[in-house]
Amino acid sequence: MTLATYINDLLYRYDCVIVPDFGGFVTNKIGAKINHFTHTFYPPTKQITFNSHLKHNDGLLANYIASVENISFEKASTAISLSVIKWQNELESKSVEIDSLGSLTLNENRKIVFEPNKEVNYLTASFGLSTVDSSTIKRYKAQAKSLIPIVKKEEKKGIPVFIKYAATAAILLTLGFAGYNGYQQNQHKETLANQQKDLEKKIQSATFIISNPLPTIELNVVKETAKPYHIIAGAFQFPENAEKKINQLKRKGFDAKIIGVNKWGLTQVSFNSFADRDEATNNLYKIQDTLSKDAWLLIKK
Incomplete structure (x- = not known):
């Protein structure tokens, strides 16, 4: 071995x-x-x-x-x-x-x-x-090239008169449409604001009264702590013998219980189970010194 x-x-x-x-x-x-x-x-x-x-x-x-x-x-x-x-x-x-x-x-x-x-x-x-x-990463600094095309100024030429009048008319029409559109938006906002105020008044005026409220129920939930450390008292072929062992240990003050069946089909009975490994080890030594030298520690994760 x-x-x-x-x-x-x-x-x-x-x-x-x-x-x-x-x-x-x-x-x-x-x-x-x-x-x-x-x-x-x-x-x-x-x-x-x-x-x-x-x-x-x-x-x-x-x-x-x-x-x-x-x-x-x-x-x-x-x-x-x-x-x-x-x-x-x-x-x-x-x-x-x-x-x-x-x-x-x-x-x-x-x-x-x-x-x-x-x-x-x-x-x-x-x-x-x-x-x-990983291989070393080399970084190079490249000169930034301007992507903005350079537009050369052309020599000023004379603008025909009819083009000036057409441009002026287009500007006036645009300003008029924008003003009308802005007026419609203001009217729409004002309508929405009035509807919102009416809704708030209705909500504030509504009063809900419960004459017989239900009593408050308090629930105390106890979280069970996992106890993976078990001090084994024995393993039994017949479940009734395991139950007899549990009753015998409980009369002696132990929190004995069945913790499962091992791979050989034997029912395992523990003296006590613990959440802390040091506490389980200390109790194992006491049991081995006073009650059973064959007791041993089983860890179930």
Whole structure:
């Protein structure tokens, strides 16, 4: 079993994958960017970092391995522990290449240093997008040429008298028509203004009185918060056994319920469901310490 393969798969769907007793691989989204010197465009991506303080088992990695390999949660946890011991031994003498994730080394202070592989983009929204190199655009300034033709003045010639009288008559007719047209427009505007005033008076004079108004109804709508983090108490072949488990957990104070049927046809029952991942993880540890070591965390997006 190659542990890095399963970590690689989960990083496409989750922002953090914790390897118990070793550390967590965390993704940070980076927007699209451009290199102004090389004229290269880079699509949005997920940058992977390593946090050695994230060592608590949240059940995500083990649960995923168990479902893929069709083995128990305990066997998956054991396989993870063996891979971690192997990595720790190799780090004492050399760097460790983790599949397509990157490489791990120890510095002078014996702290793990992670160098990510930047060739792999874990952001599913950028699937199919690659870097694009653009050629330099050269701009030239061209002299503007005048498109207005130059008209040369012609020598003045004498204008016949009958043309002067015809032009004067045309001007007078035009002015008369314009004046009449303006008079008609003013009359039309005045008529419209009077109609508007009459309409406003009728609207103002109308009074609407409701003697028995209906009472105001207030509706309190409670928005249900999504709770994708479920602490699993067990999976049952027969639904009646699942109902018995729910009643048993409710008597102990848990908000137990059926959260669905897994791919093997087993009905899954949860202790509690949470909207916050940290709250769910803390409650998982308490349940594992006090009630059931087999409890694990299921995340449904």
